[in-house]
Amino acid sequence: MGLVAISVLIVSLLAAGLALLLVVAERFIANYGSCEIEINKDKKFTVEGGQPLLSMLVNEKIFIPSACGGRGTCGYCKVKVTEGGGLILPTETPFLTKQEQEEGIRLSCQIKIRNNLKIEIPQELLRVKEYQCICTRIEDLTYDMKRFRFELKNPPQIEYIPGQYMQLLCPPYKGSPEEVYRAYSIASDPAQKHIVDLIIRRVSNGICTTWCFEYLKEGDSVRMNGPYGDFRLSDSDAPMVFVAGGSGMAPFVSILHHMEHTGNSRKVKYFYGGNQVRDLCLDEEMKRFEKALAGFEYIPVVVEPAQGESWEGQRGLVTEAVQRAYSDLSGHEGYLCGSPGMIDAATKVLTAMGMNKERVYYDKFA
Ligand SMILES: Cc1cc2nc3c(=O)[nH]c(=O)nc-3n(C[C@H](O)[C@H](O)[C@H](O)COP(=O)(O)OP(=O)(O)OC[C@H]3O[C@@H](n4cnc5c(N)ncnc54)[C@H](O)[C@@H]3O)c2cc1C
Ligand code: FES
Structure with a gap:
């Protein structure tokens, strides 16, 4: 037993040494010109x-x-x-x-x-552009989500399809020595071409979200590039099911503005889920969309309200709320946005209820 352990240790040390040697050689010796x-x-x-x-x-x-x-x-x-x-x-x-x-x-x-x-x-x-912007507003949406408004300076306007995302450049800061890009769905009204709003949820120890929450201030210059992505409304008139959690709200804000501008009366039920009441946001804006869009219904769902939180709405998982709302989803389209786990679970439920898998569109915030 002892001999086996020593052999494993020696092999591991040799492998680690070899890996280190390769890294050093790559860094200091290799010259590709x-x-x-x-x-x-x-x-x-x-x-x-x-x-x-x-x-x-x-x-x-x-x-x-x-x-x-x-x-x-x-x-x-x-x-x-x-x-x-x-x-x-x-x-x-x-x-x-x-x-x-x-x-x-x-x-x-x-x-x-x-x-x-x-x-x-x-x-x-090749048509994707880099935008120089100024952060003009930072707004608390929940205890861990903020909405950041960026005014575009150069170029001063952007064209995008509602549902698409941008890549925000997080500059080097204390604890993160390199520039990194992270993807964020556009959460603004596409008619306001000089503005990009992003809804960002803080990730514990996350490089970009820590910078956004602790370092980025109103008045700061930032860079982002885009737009990217295929997440967008299809041009059919099939009734739709929107499902989101947390910052997955973002692309739907843009999509709903667009539906309002284009007089789109497609039937939509939007299920927005949170663990507790404090996880939900933009309730007033969603109620305004309900008034502006004939076919739109907003259904916030809370898994379990915390002690002291008052909640009259639906309880349980968003997927359970979908199951309560429909008996058959054939002929419907699904639009899902949020964590990969939520999207996988929702896809299973929607397809089990008759939705064609080809008509389930999603953006995984992976
Ligand atoms: C298309 C798309 C759209 C998106 N839209 C949004 C949006 O609208 N709003 C939003 O809030 N988010 C969105 N996201 C997610 C977003 O892009 C980031 O992934 C998220 O904000 C976390 O970034 P971060 O730099 O703060 O975290 P990261 O630094 O990337 O860390 C993420 C997690 O991984 C861990 N981690 C970090 N480095 C390592 C490592 N080397 N090995 C193992 N684990 C590590 C961290 O501890 C943390 O838990 C979107 C993602 C995609 C793909
Ligand atoms: S940037 Fe290459 S896999 Fe994500």
Whole structure:
């Protein structure tokens, strides 16, 4: 037993030593020199090798969706590499279908530039812009959610499809030495083209949310890029079920404004869930939408009100409230936004009630 433990220890130490050696060699010895990146057989630029492709593209003001900020956990930062990408890494394979792998699709945050590269990026991403903004208002929505208003300065206006998101640049600050980008759904009225509102929920020890809650002040300049994403209303007239929790409220605010401006009378029931009453927000705004939109009904749901909280509304999980509200969801569309766990649970319930899986649209705040 003792011998086995010692052998395991020795092997572990050897492996750790080898890994350390590789990191040191990569950092201080490897010199890849200048490498040329060619995009869409058109634009070319030269970079110093050794850096992730995603960062080099950002330096050139080419913005690829990168919701996890390059940690390799969102799988959003796909580009097609036609030459020079090397082998697909194990960190990429969970996010790439077999067909994508055959087509040369790669995660740009995982590719380290070691030689010349040829890549292809969809034209619509080349139209994504960076916006210089001023934070003009910070408003408490709940104990852990704030709404941040940003006025766009350069360029001064934005066009987006309600439901889309931006990537906010969190600058280096005490405790976080590097710039990081994080994805936030646009929560403003799309008719106000000079404004982007974001509803942000604080994540314990989160890099960007700590910065937003503790460092960002009204009057500060910030940078963001976008818009990104496919989450949006379909152009059918099918009745809809919206389901959200926490900051998953954000894209629905934008979508509801848009429905109001376009006189959209589609039937919608919006189930917004919180653990306690203190988790819910924007009640007044939702009641105003109920008056403005003929087909819209807002249904806040609380799992279990805390002691002393008064609550007349529905209780339980949002999914239970959906089950109480409908007997059959065939012919309906589902729009879900919030944590991956909530979205997976809601998708199961909606499809079990007859909703076509193809008609369940969601944005996971992963
Ligand atoms: C399309 C999309 C839209 C979104 N829209 C919104 C929105 O409108 N509002 C909103 O509030 N959020 C939204 N999000 C989530 C948002 O992008 C961030 O993920 C969230 O705000 C947390 O960011 P953070 O930098 O504060 O936390 P992070 O620093 O990313 O940390 C997140 C969690 O991971 C842990 N962690 C950090 N680093 C590591 C590590 N190396 N290894 C293991 N664990 C680690 C942290 O402790 C924390 O618990 C959206 C996400 C997506 C993908
Ligand atoms: S940026 Fe998230 S996986 Fe690459």
